[in-house]
Amino acid sequence: MTTQQIEYFLQLSDELHYWRTSYKVNITQSVLSRQIKALEEELQIELFKRSNRKVELTPAGRFLQQQWKPLMEKMNAVIQYGRKIHQGEGGSVVINHPGSISYDMLPDLLSRILAVFPGIKVELVQSKHTHGIELLKAFEADLCYSRHQYNDDFVVSKLIREDSLALVVPVANPILTEPDITAEALRGEPFILSTLTDGETYQLRMEQIFTRYGIEPDIRFESDFGSMILSLIEKGFGVSVMPLSYSLANHPGVRFIKLPFEVPLYLHWRKNEDNAVVSNILQLTAP
Amino acid sequence: MTTQQIEYFLQLSDELHYWRTSYKVNITQSVLSRQIKALEEELQIELFKRSNRKVELTPAGRFLQQQWKPLMEKMNAVIQYGRKIHQGEGGSVVINHPGSISYDMLPDLLSRILAVFPGIKVELVQSKHTHGIELLKAFEADLCYSRHQYNDDFVVSKLIREDSLALVVPVANPILTEPDITAEALRGEPFILSTLTDGETYQLRMEQIFTRYGIEPDIRFESDFGSMILSLIEKGFGVSVMPLSYSLANHPGVRFIKLPFEVPLYLHWRKNEDNAVVSNILQLTAP
DNA sequence: CTGATTAATGCATTTTTTGCATTAATAAGC
DNA sequence: GCTTATTAATGCAAAAAATGCATTAATCAG
Secondary structure (H helix, E strand, O other): OEHHHHHHHHHHHHHOOHHHHHHHOOOOHHHHHHHHHHHHHHHOOOOEEEOOOOEEEOHHHHHHHHHHHHHHHHHHHHHHHHHHHHHHHHOEEEEEOOHHHOOOHHHHHHHHHHHHOOOOEEEEEOOOOOOHHHHHHOOOOOEEEEOOOOOOOOEEEEEEEEEEEEEEEEOOOOOOOHHHOOHHHHOOOEEEEOOOOOOOHHHHHHHHHHHHOOOOOEEEEEOOOHHHHHHHHHOOOOEEEEEHHHHHHOOOOEEEEEEEEEEEEEEEEEOOOOOHHHHHHHHHHOO | OEHHHHHHHHHHHHHOOHHHHHHHOOOOHHHHHHHHHHHHHHHOOOOEEEOOOOEEEOHHHHHHHHHHHHHHHHHHHHHHHHHHHHHHHHOEEEEEOOHHHOOOHHHHHHHHHHHHOOOOEEEEEOOOOOOHHHHHHOOOOOEEEEOOOOOOOOEEEEEEEEEEEEEEEEOOOOOOOHHHOOHHHHOOOEEEEOOOOOOOHHHHHHHHHHHHOOOOOEEEEEOOOHHHHHHHHHOOOOEEEEEHHHHHHOOOOEEEEEEEEEEEEEEEEEOOOOOHHHHHHHHHHOO
């Protein structure tokens, strides 16, 4: 049984058409026909019911389609990662992070990496919608900064620091300092927030703040990109609450008013990391 | 890439010896050498570091060994199950169950299965140590009776009935009826219990009973096999608390004293079952 | 009934795999 | 330091498998 055969099978089980499938996978129809037949024979499972005009999955075929799809994805991800381990210092590392550390912590880390391991490629991703932990488990990310603590047998979480939160307003806004912030002063101000995920530490902290100031936020826009939010604030579309570290972006036209609230920043990585490059870089995150 | 090659790799990564491995997998050493090399070439990953005297896994090889082992197991389990689906009415069903339903519910079910699907083989297993839900997920069991309710995206739980519990004593024992049961009467009586798993509904119920009667059980023997426990009781090794349905075993020399406590019996199966045979039998479980 | 479509198959060719024998390299024994 | 035993790699010829082309057989649409 060849992984190729399984790929052929998966493609054919989507297309349900030999000639079209054979075209898509760049083989002739005769090869596809025979490969599928060989697969069926080896497994001793009839995968398709084919008349000369129609191709259908059998129940067993449908089952294997469902089961094999994620299995082959995992298989490929694992091989991909094995290759990264093999490449060693010439390899690459994927770091997932929230936008708020783009201006201090992350540049620091990158310059340290550059100094110690000049051969390593670093890929930075910001993916909030998929939980970082899922990226780690699927080997799609190697290090993951986030505001939320995970607990898992495969992932290690470590508290890095606490970031102050700040009310972010346009420079022209009359609100001056933290004690001035009241529901009154903010009434009518639309809020622009980062896309919030239920149950996240970050969201809970947000709710806490709004409760503290007696605000029922009027949320008009959401974005996962901090600079987008800053831009919207500058242009007068509303105000936001963001980690104070965004002030280091020096975005013009906005003002940060520090609030007496903090959000934690965690670093996550796989327990038993096999990639020496990742382990090395992990050393550099806590100098 | 062939699944065979991966199997060769896994074997070799355990043995770390070409000739011995080739002997074990029934090929010549030259074939093994070339197959491994072909695998390495296709993956572009160096799997082993070999001098002429020693074979070692590279870090990438070690990683792939760890990842591939469970992946190939899953792969094989899935194919196995696909074959069962293919076999249809000539196939087989694995039912996991506690011993206590061996005397009423299970024989009833089996005779119904025999009547409606005479071609189906039924395999009965009693595995308490592995949680039933794991068996279901790994396709090692198809239906699972248990005293514990699971909640999962892949498994459905249904309450079947409540079974009364009973104090089981040797016939000669002077304890007569439930109201007589006191810590006094049971003092000094060793208890024989089924092997209890932490957090299980069944264990919680047991603790509840002992608390109710003010007993601190002196547990001398444990067994997962009801008939073993009954036998020990008969021979005067102690007393036990068991589901009343064990009385249907008509084991000589023991007496059942019904207690005002019950334990639930659940049936579990995979959501989205693909095996028609299993679905059919599932119909028969709730006539 | 005819033509179009589509999966299967016979056949010659190419590619791959296999087993045997041998080689090259190394470690251990004397 | 030399010899021997061990072990992975490799050359080679035979066997097996895969491939592409052309054709066939079956079925559906008009």
